[in-house]
Amino acid sequence: MTIFSLYIFDRHCDCIYYQDWNRTRPLRAPSTTNFKPGVHRLAPAQPSQTAGTRESIFSSGFSSGGIGTGITKAGNAMGSGAGASQRGLPFDEEAKLVYGVVLSLRNMVKKLSGRDEPLTSYSTPHYKLHLYETLTGYRFVLLSDPSSDSLRFVLRQLYTGAFLEYVVRNPLIDMDSRTEGIDNDQFRSAVDRHMKSLSVFS
């Protein structure tokens, strides 16, 4: 059982925060033209750089065989001998895929039931996606091991705890910004602590 990654999206559908733990699929930093500060801490993309030189907390659990934590459809992007720096999806594309799948599934769920019903999670053989939506349009997405129970309560705890304390009550964070994420050291370490304290983590 483990937790792979966390995404937070805002009301403008932009990814404003990303953090990962035991990812098994490599991820590249986005190209400089699509770079949005304050979202993730992936080392900036450089032409000669290999994917293995990412910051230490993200480089754990690398395996070339890779159980996919990302979207399975994108699997052909890797392993085609394009060189180590080309492995994995760029971050911005992966975030778009995650948001897209959440949004379209949510709309289908609503249409099928005819009521305003929330999508809570779905799972594949390789991962499980948990979704928590706030009324203000923030969407918290967590990818975890498929065998884990519902982790929606964890996302709610993140919202009422770390998010409120270090983002909403932080005057230095522009909450409705389209150009910047909400990353800050305290929030990142609080999220990290919270996740590592969970029994499903490990």
Added chain:
Amino acid sequence: MSSGSKQYKAIGDDVWKRTDKVNAELFTLTYGALVVQLIKDYEDYGEVNKQLEKMGYNMGTRLIEDFLARTGLQRCSSFAETAEVISKVAFKTFLNITPTLSFPPASAQPSNPSLPQPSEFILTLDDNPLAEFADLPRDAKEGGLWFSNVLCGVIRGALEMVS
């Protein structure tokens, strides 16, 4: 309606008990000093009203997150319910007051006579914690200063985020 409003009252009381408090006098005097400073800076009551509203709006956009996290309420199904929640839960949580809620008579809304629910409501602050020690000079009253206009901004900002 009455059972719903009782339920909201209970939620409001409950959240208020668990809220961290600040000294009411410090809060009131700070707000008063803020308004005075704005008047000095802008020298125009209309502009002061506008600034207070803007400050409130910025507070409201963040306060709504705090409110939702604490109460865990779901989306309101009707406008009347929204009014109830603002009066009985929101004002209770943050200011420990419960403004009187009233709906203007239906004839006052010629624009939407067919609407089954009210499309506007009035919150009357029976006691206003912001104005506890405030005594407006005559020229401020006549000049059209809206002393507690920050509250309007907070409501607008908060509701806009959940619209």
